[in-house]
Amino acid sequence: MGELRLMKGNEAVAEAAIRAGCDGYFGYPITPQSEILEYLMMAKPYETTGMVVLQAESEVASINMLYGGGGTGKMVMTSSSSPGISLMQEGITYMAGAELPALLVNVVRGGPGLGTIQPSQADYFQAVKGGGHGDYKLIVLAPASVQEMCDFVKLGFDLAFKYRNPAMILSDGAIGQMMEKVNLFDPIPRRTNEELISQCPWAATGKKKERDHIIITSLDLDPAGQEKVNLKLQAKYKQMEENEVRFxxxxxxxxxxxxxxxxxxxxxxxxxxxxxxxxxxxxxxxxxxxxxxxxxxxxxxxxxxxxxxxxxxxxxxxxxxxxxxxxxxxxxxxxxxxxxxxxxxxxxxxxxxxxxxxxx
Amino acid sequence: MAKVKGDIVINIERCKGCEVCMTACPFHVIAMAKEVNSKGYHYAVKVNNDCTGCTNCAVVCPDGVITVYRAKTE
Amino acid sequence: MEEAFAKLDIRKPENIVYKRTDLLVDRPLSYCPGCGHGVANRILMETIEEMGIQDKTIGISPVGCSVLAYDFMNIDMLGAAHGRAPALATAIKRLWPDHFVFTYQGDGDLAAIGTAETIHACNRGENITIIFINNAIYGMTGGQMAPTTLEGMRTATCPYGRDVKIMGNPLKITELISQLPGTYFVTRQSVHTPVNARRAKKAIRMAMENQKLNKGVSFVEIVSNCNSGWKMTPNQANKWMEENMFPFYPLGDLKVDGKLVEKK
Missing domain, CATH: 3.40.50.920 (Rossmann fold)
Structure with missing residues (x-):
C-alpha cells in the first residue's frame, strides 16, 4: 500500500504529520523549513482530519503551545530551524521535566547567531546534550533521506508517547529542501478523545469524579522530591538506551x-x-x-x-x-x-x- | 415578625489572622484572639451574638475558613 | 473548650449559607495572610462548581505567587513557564474546543515576560478566560518592581520609588488589550471587600460563560494587594490600594459583549 510521491523533505514531514494522525501543529516561519507550515496551511487538514494548524507569534509561543497540547495528551508537533530552536529551549526543558510527548523538527542551518540559511549539522550538541537547563534528554532521530523525513514523523510520535518525552527530528537544510521519491504510509485516523483519555491517564483532560485532579508541572520545590523526579527521568533514559538505539x-x-x-x-x-x-x-x-x-x-x-x-x-x-x-x-x-x-x-x-x- | 439569626464557625487552625473579616463585618462580631493557633497566628473569634449570617466575612476571607449559618426564627 | 457565643440551634446543614467550596483542595493555601489571591482562587473555583464544569475545565497556573494554584484548585491543571500561559491555553482550547480553559496570571507573568503571548492570544481572539491578578509587584520573588508598579512606588528594585524617567511607565495592559478586536469582555475588579468580591465573582462567571459563545477572550483583571511586598498590614494595604491603585487602575468594565464601554 502507501502512495509514491516526489516531494521535498519539508513537505514530506508535513504530509506525514497529517497521515500520522497528528492533532496539532504550532510553528513559526523560518528558513529553511517554512514549507512545513506552508504545506499544512495549503492542505487544510483541519477540514479533513481535524488537525489544528496554527502560525504562532514566535517560537517561544509555539513550543509552549506544544506544552499545553502535550499536557492534555494530544499528538502535537512543531518545526523550526536553528535560531528558532534556540528560542524554544525553555519550553523543551519544561516539557522534558513534566514528561510530555511532542515531536520537534529542527531543519538545521549554519550558526552561531543568525549564521546562514544554508545546511549545517552544528546543532548536534544542542539536540543531544541538552540545550536547555537541567538534566534531560530528547530522543533524537537523524534522517538521511526524504523517505526518512516522512517515516521518522511517525516513529518520533510513537517514541514520544512510549516514553512521555519530547522527540526531535534533527535534519538539515539540504534534506529539508531536496526532492526525492517518497513512499507515504497510509493515513492513520486521529485518536478520539475517549481513546486519548484511556490511553493517556496521566493527561490533563478535565477532572473526572473517579480520579484525583491531574497536575502537569516540572516544579517540585522539595529537594528530595526533585531528586526523585530526576532519578525517574534518568531511569527512563536508561530504558531508551537499552531499547531504542537505531543505526x-x-x-x-x-x-x-x-x-x-x-x-x-x-x-x-x-x-x-x-x-x-x-x-x-x-x-x-x-x-x-x-x-x-x-x-x-x-x-x-x-x-x-x-x-x-x-x-x-x-x-x-x-x-x-x-x-x-x-x-x-x-x-x-x-x-x-x-x-x-x-x-x-x-x-x-x-x-x-x-x-x-x-x-x- | 420573623427575625434573621446568623452564626459563623471559624476553622481557627487555618486562620492566618489577617483581620480582613473583622473589617468586613457590619456588626463587629469578629475580633482576633489573644491566643495563637499552631502556626502562630492570632485567629479570628466571635465576640458577640450579633451575627446575622450576612456572609461578608466569609466572602472576603482569603483562606476560606469561615462557614456561615442563617435561619429565620419567629 | 466551650466556644463563646455559639448559636448551636441554627448550626444545621440546611442552614449553611456559605462554606468553602469542595473545588478548593482541603489544604492550607500558601498565600500570605490577607492576600487577595486566596479570594480570587476561591471565587474562581466557586464559579466552576456552580457551573458544574469541573470535568470540562482545564486551568493554567503561572510562575509567581500562584505558581502552586494547581495544588489548591481541584481541577486538572498545567503549570506554565513564566508568561507562557496564554500560549498553553491557545493550544488546549483549540484541541479541546468543548472544554473551558482559563489562565490565572500575575502582573509580571502577564504584562512583562508574557506580553507577547498575552497580546497575541487576545488579538487572535482565543476563546479562553484570562484572570489577571495585578498587585503591582513581584510578590514571590521578593517584592521587585513589576510592569504595573505605580510611579513613585517603592519596591526592592526601585527602593527610592519608581522613577519613570529611568524605569519607564506603569503599563495599563488591560486598557491596551481592550482595544484589540479579539477581546470580547474586559473588566477590572477587586476582591478586598464583600461587595467587590461579589462583583468580581459575577465578572468571572460571565468570563467563563462567554466561552460558550466562542466570541473571543474574556479578560478579568483583579487589582489586588501585596501586604508582604508593600510592607503593610492587610487592612492597611487594602486602604492604600483604594487610595493609590484605583485612581490609576479604575475598577469597572472596559468592554462588554465585544463593545468598548464609554467613559462617563
Whole structure:
C-alpha cells in the first residue's frame, strides 16, 4: 500500500504529520523549513482530519503551545530551524521535566547567531546534550533521506508517547529542501478523545469524579522530591538506551576503516565509499540513526575490528566526542567537517580519510 | 415578625489572622484572639451574638475558613 | 473548650449559607495572610462548581505567587513557564474546543515576560478566560518592581520609588488589550471587600460563560494587594490600594459583549 510521491523533505514531514494522525501543529516561519507550515496551511487538514494548524507569534509561543497540547495528551508537533530552536529551549526543558510527548523538527542551518540559511549539522550538541537547563534528554532521530523525513514523523510520535518525552527530528537544510521519491504510509485516523483519555491517564483532560485532579508541572520545590523526579527521568533514559538505539551499517563487514556520519554527511560518505573502494581502500559507513540514545555499544564493537574512523560532520566536531567516548583510544579517530553552510564533496572526504586516518 | 439569626464557625487552625473579616463585618462580631493557633497566628473569634449570617466575612476571607449559618426564627 | 457565643440551634446543614467550596483542595493555601489571591482562587473555583464544569475545565497556573494554584484548585491543571500561559491555553482550547480553559496570571507573568503571548492570544481572539491578578509587584520573588508598579512606588528594585524617567511607565495592559478586536469582555475588579468580591465573582462567571459563545477572550483583571511586598498590614494595604491603585487602575468594565464601554 502507501502512495509514491516526489516531494521535498519539508513537505514530506508535513504530509506525514497529517497521515500520522497528528492533532496539532504550532510553528513559526523560518528558513529553511517554512514549507512545513506552508504545506499544512495549503492542505487544510483541519477540514479533513481535524488537525489544528496554527502560525504562532514566535517560537517561544509555539513550543509552549506544544506544552499545553502535550499536557492534555494530544499528538502535537512543531518545526523550526536553528535560531528558532534556540528560542524554544525553555519550553523543551519544561516539557522534558513534566514528561510530555511532542515531536520537534529542527531543519538545521549554519550558526552561531543568525549564521546562514544554508545546511549545517552544528546543532548536534544542542539536540543531544541538552540545550536547555537541567538534566534531560530528547530522543533524537537523524534522517538521511526524504523517505526518512516522512517515516521518522511517525516513529518520533510513537517514541514520544512510549516514553512521555519530547522527540526531535534533527535534519538539515539540504534534506529539508531536496526532492526525492517518497513512499507515504497510509493515513492513520486521529485518536478520539475517549481513546486519548484511556490511553493517556496521566493527561490533563478535565477532572473526572473517579480520579484525583491531574497536575502537569516540572516544579517540585522539595529537594528530595526533585531528586526523585530526576532519578525517574534518568531511569527512563536508561530504558531508551537499552531499547531504542537505531543505526545503519553500510559495507562494514570487510571494512578496515570506517566513516561515522549521520544525516546528510552519511549520504555524502556513501559516495566517498565508492570512490575509496575504487582506490582499494576497504571502508564502510556507520550511520547513527538515533543520536540519542547513541549507538555506543555498536561503535565500541566496531572499534575492535577496524584500524581507524573518520567522523564526517557539517560542524566543527561534535558527534566525534561521542564516537571517541564509545570507541576508546585504541584506534585513530579524527574529524572532518565543513561548516558555515558548506557541504563537503565526496572527493574531499576521501582525501581527508587518506590524510588524517590512513596516511596520518 | 420573623427575625434573621446568623452564626459563623471559624476553622481557627487555618486562620492566618489577617483581620480582613473583622473589617468586613457590619456588626463587629469578629475580633482576633489573644491566643495563637499552631502556626502562630492570632485567629479570628466571635465576640458577640450579633451575627446575622450576612456572609461578608466569609466572602472576603482569603483562606476560606469561615462557614456561615442563617435561619429565620419567629 | 466551650466556644463563646455559639448559636448551636441554627448550626444545621440546611442552614449553611456559605462554606468553602469542595473545588478548593482541603489544604492550607500558601498565600500570605490577607492576600487577595486566596479570594480570587476561591471565587474562581466557586464559579466552576456552580457551573458544574469541573470535568470540562482545564486551568493554567503561572510562575509567581500562584505558581502552586494547581495544588489548591481541584481541577486538572498545567503549570506554565513564566508568561507562557496564554500560549498553553491557545493550544488546549483549540484541541479541546468543548472544554473551558482559563489562565490565572500575575502582573509580571502577564504584562512583562508574557506580553507577547498575552497580546497575541487576545488579538487572535482565543476563546479562553484570562484572570489577571495585578498587585503591582513581584510578590514571590521578593517584592521587585513589576510592569504595573505605580510611579513613585517603592519596591526592592526601585527602593527610592519608581522613577519613570529611568524605569519607564506603569503599563495599563488591560486598557491596551481592550482595544484589540479579539477581546470580547474586559473588566477590572477587586476582591478586598464583600461587595467587590461579589462583583468580581459575577465578572468571572460571565468570563467563563462567554466561552460558550466562542466570541473571543474574556479578560478579568483583579487589582489586588501585596501586604508582604508593600510592607503593610492587610487592612492597611487594602486602604492604600483604594487610595493609590484605583485612581490609576479604575475598577469597572472596559468592554462588554465585544463593545468598548464609554467613559462617563
Amino acid at each position: 545503519e551499517e553500510i559495507q562494514c563487514d570487510d571494512a578496515e576503516y570506517l566513516f561515522v556520519a549521520f544525516g546528510l554527511s552519511a549520504r555524502i560518505c556513501q559516495k566517498s565509499i565508492e570512490l575509496a573502494r575504487e582506490k582499494g581502500i576497504k571502508i564502510g559507513l556507520f550511520r547513527p540513526i538515533t543520536l540519542y540514545p547513541f549507538p555506543t555499544k555498536q561503535i565500541a564493537a566496531l572499534a575492535k575490528k577496524v584500524k581507524g574512523m573518520l567522523v564526517v560532520e557539517m560542524n566543527a566536531g561534535q558527534m566525534i566526542e561521542d564516537v571517541r567516548l564509545s570507541a576508546g583510544n585504541q584506534i585513530k579517530i579524527e574529524h572532518y567537517g565543513r561548516f558555515g553552510g558548506i557541504i563537503p564533496t565526496p572527493d574531499e572526504v576521501v582525501r581527508a580519510l587518506e590524510q588524517k586516518i590512513i596516511g596520518g
